Amino acid sequence: MNKLPRRRPGQPTAYKPKYCETAKRLIARGATTVDLALHFDVDVRTIDRWVADIPAFREAVEAARCDPAHLRGLIIRLEQARGAAVRNNRSAGHVLALLDAIAANVAALRRLLAAREVKTDR
DSSP states (O other), X not given: OOOOOOOOOOOOOOOOTTHHHHHHHHHHTTOOHHHHHHHHTSOHHHXXXXXXXXXXXXXXHHHHHXXXXXXXXXXXXXXXXXXXXXXXXXXXXXXXXXXXXXXXXXXXXXXXXXXHHHHHHO
């Protein structure tokens, strides 16, 4: 029985422990997985792999995404995207419709954040 030749290990990971704090900070500003990948100069699948394989990174990302600051950052980014689409008359109508649908949920997110902040202030 012929054994398959053993594969050499792939490229070493680009991950560094300091990426946990950087990811937290970026996510608090509304960063997405794509934004993290661009910042760390890796593929989006690499970020997903780090989340799956590196407990410290996973915990940092999950904690940051549960932080109200992350929701605030997302709201700001959504409002900026909608404003840019409105200013750019060449935008397709379906893009504006999608952004309007998302914007309708922004009010709900704001109410959720306000309710959360009231509970934590007590």
